[in-house]
Amino acid sequence: MKRLMEKIEEIFVNEGILSRIFPSYQPRTQQIDLAKKILSAICHEEHLLAEAGTGTGKSFAYLFAAALWALEHDKTVVISTNTLPLQTQLMEKDLPIVEQVLAQMGYDEFRYELAKGRSHYLCKRRLELLVQTTLQTESPHRNLIEKIWINSRDLTYGMREEFPIHIPTEIWEEICGDSDDCFYHHSPFYEHCFIQNARKRWTRAHIIVANHALVFTDLALKGANENGVLPKYDRLIFDEGHRVEEVFSRFFERTISLPEMESLFRTIRLRRLGWMRTVFDEEHLKEIEEYHRQIRQELQPVFEKLAEELSENQTKNGMSTLEPVMELIETPIPFPDGFEKPISDLIEYLQVIAKLNCSEEPEKRGMAQLITRLESIAQHLKFILNCSGGQDWAHWIEKVPPLNAGILDPQAEWVRLIAQPISARTVLSDLFASVPVTFISATMSTGNSFDFIAKRLGLDKYAHFIADSPFDYRNNALLVISETAPDPRDEAAYSAFLVEGLKRVLSLTRGRTLVLFTSYSLLEKVGHQMQEWMDNEKMHLLLHLPNTERDKLIQEFKAAENRVLFGCESFWEGIDIPGDALSCVVLTKLPFANPSDPLVRAKTKVIEKNNGNSFAEFMIPNVILKTKQGVGRLIRTMEDRGAIIIMDSRIIKKSYGKQILASLPPARRGKIKQVPDYVLNKNKS
Numbered sequence: 001m002k003r004l005m006e007k008i009e010e011i012f013v014n015e016g017i018l019s020r021i022f023p024s025y026q027p028r029t030q031q032i033d034l035a036k037k038i039l040s041a042i043c044h045e046e047h048l049l050a051e052a053g054t055g056t057g058k059s060f061a062y063l064f065a066a067a068l069w070a071l072e073h074d075k076t077v078v079i080s081t082n083t084l085p086l087q088t089q090l091m092e093k094d095l096p097i098v099e100q101v102l103a104q105m106g107y108d109e110f111r112y113e114l115a116k117g118r119s120h121y122l123c124k125r126r127l128e129l130l131v132q133t134t135l136q137t138e139s140p141h142r143n144l145i146e147k148i149w150i151n152s153r154d155l156t157y158g159m160r161e162e163f164p165i166h167i168p169t170e171i172w173e174e175i176c177g178d179s180d181d182c183f184y185h186h187s188p189f190y191e192h193c194f195i196q197n198a199r200k201r202w203t204r205a206h207i208i209v210a211n212h213a214l215v216f217t218d219l220a221l222k223g224a225n226e227n228g229v230l231p232k233y234d235r236l237i238f239d240e241g242h243r244v245e246e247v248f249s250r251f252f253e254r255t256i257s258l259p260e261m262e263s264l265f266r267t268i269r270l271r272r273l274g275w276m277r278t279v280f281d282e283e284h285l286k287e288i289e290e291y292h293r294q295i296r297q298e299l300q301p302v303f304e305k306l307a308e309e310l311s312e313n314q315t316k317n318g319m320s321t322l323e324p325v326m327e328l329i330e331t332p333i334p335f336p337d338g339f340e341k342p343i344s345d346l347i348e349y350l351q352v353i354a355k356l357n358c359s360e361e362p363e364k365r366g367m368a369q370l371i372t373r374l375e376s377i378a379q380h381l382k383f384i385l386n387c388s389g390g391q392d393w394a395h396w397i398e399k400v401p402p403l404n405a406g407i408l409d410p411q412a413e414w415v416r417l418i419a420q421p422i423s424a425r426t427v428l429s430d431l432f433a434s435v436p437v438t439f440i441s442a443t444m445s446t447g448n449s450f451d452f453i454a455k456r457l458g459l460d461k462y463a464h465f466i467a468d469s470p471f472d473y474r475n476n477a478l479l480v481i482s483e484t485a486p487d488p489r490d491e492a493a494y495s496a497f498l499v500e501g502l503k504r505v506l507s508l509t510r511g512r513t514l515v516l517f518t519s520y521s522l523l524e525k526v527g528h529q530m531q532e533w534m535d536n537e538k539m540h541l542l543l544h545l546p547n548t549e550r551d552k553l554i555q556e557f558k559a560a561e562n563r564v565l566f567g568c569e570s571f572w573e574g575i576d577i578p579g580d581a582l583s584c585v586v587l588t589k590l591p592f593a594n595p596s597d598p599l600v601r602a603k604t605k606v607i608e609k610n611n612g613n614s615f616a617e618f619m620i621p622n623v624i625l626k627t628k629q630g631v632g633r634l635i636r637t638m639e640d641r642g643a644i645i646i647m648d649s650r651i652i653k654k655s656y657g658k659q660i661l662a663s664l665p666p667a668r669r670g671k672i673k674q675v676p677d678y679v680l681n682k683n684k685s
Ligand code: SF4
Pocket: 122, 123, 124, 125, 126, 177, 178, 181, 182, 183, 184, 185, 187, 188, 189, 190, 193, 194, 195, 196
């Protein structure tokens, strides 16, 4: 390990290899310390929780630590990200530099690979099938499919992005890899299959870049004693580690809705999966359709009743029945006794067909998977309505109107039943027992402690490390708190205050401002009330509403200085706008988790049941992490300068406010009149 530590120094120090290759590289002690800590955890087989403040250069820190160790010991490290932009940055920008530096150090054999799920790769057999059926029919997509066929010959990795033409999703779904429709070694294309070839490359890689969902897919498959997606690996690093718990819950959720069930029967009716074409004849399809009718007849009343109850509650609470709504299921909901009968009858019927018609391996596997899916309809419905799984699960009903919802749409179709695990402990404990894991992110700690995140992940023993941001917050960032802001729970007074307060701020910044909201409704309301004033002031207001494209909004925001962006949800993190384009960040309400969110309610209830204080143990650590993320949007480079304005006086009036403030970067506290010094007169300190 000592030798590897010396190599880390060689790479990062002043006039080290990075500085020699890239004269603009700025050595940072925080980055060297972080790289060494990660290397130490990797070598000592420790789990590590690490927080790296903005500007630390965390990706190079873990990439060099992981790559050196993997090269020296001929091992594999998986690096998992939550978002696509980070994955792209690692593959296209950072890893080529790591490769270049390592080559200078005499490591010529460094191998890294991007691992994606099956559906990102072309399946040559499914494409051939589509080409054949298209040639036999008058398909409107004939020209496009011919082009796909011709272009597919020039692909290296077989990924959708490699095609020089746009492939609509409905066509891609017919030709991409699908585990339900793969013939594996029975496939005539097996030897040249893009997916199989990718998997061979992954087994030889030192670094595999994946995402959190793929890591969980792999874990779930291996946990069920099946072949995983990823090869055996020796260390795992979760970047954007603060999102692991959320991805975990979504990944292992159980869900059922009428449209999901309909889509399964549509697949059968159209014999979408290759094996179905040889196994099901017209008679079989007719028979299956009859079972489908009976199943729907049993389930529809269950969903209709739930939809009706939700609508009644909405009316009682003064909400429109067209609004999305979620309700926690806390006590079992009765369901009709006989609903399982047509499902089990259909399964029996399919088992008979399987005996008669499924002689080949792909057909047997395909049929087994179809039966498992049908079984899961009954299992999930019972699991959710019975509130099974105890306090480890949250169960709820969600009613989300489709975008084009009209008065005639049957509301039962909008209802989804969902159960999500609320603790990652059971699944992740198996992972922690098998491989040392590092979690890293810019926001992991609360008040210099990792207790909160460790508890949520079920991590009992771990090393930890905080690399402070190298940015000079004290001189480059001003923090202003609106001390007179009314309590945000008084909605009318608060929104009126926001409108006037924002006018004051924006008349000083003249644009270049990101305003973060915690709800779309408040964002929209304040946006509409300010629109006329903004027009008169020659500032351009951009509103982030649920269906607006995030990337497009960011591009528009960066295009001119007079832009003001009102953002919600995803805008609190992951936005990286260095330079003058973003010089002021306004946090409206403190970003407390929504207490009516079923998952939040379920998590807080478990804490209370165990005699804990859910406000102190869950709500406060959460709001600290989210506030840190919001504030972190401002200073992105050593040269950046600007103002942070918090328009929620609870941060100074409530006792928990101190904890939040203590966790924020050390910006200088000041008054609103100082804002122009930080936003307009950038060189003045
Ligand atoms: S092995 Fe599976 S994914 Fe690969 S070409 Fe054959 S059927 Fe498609």
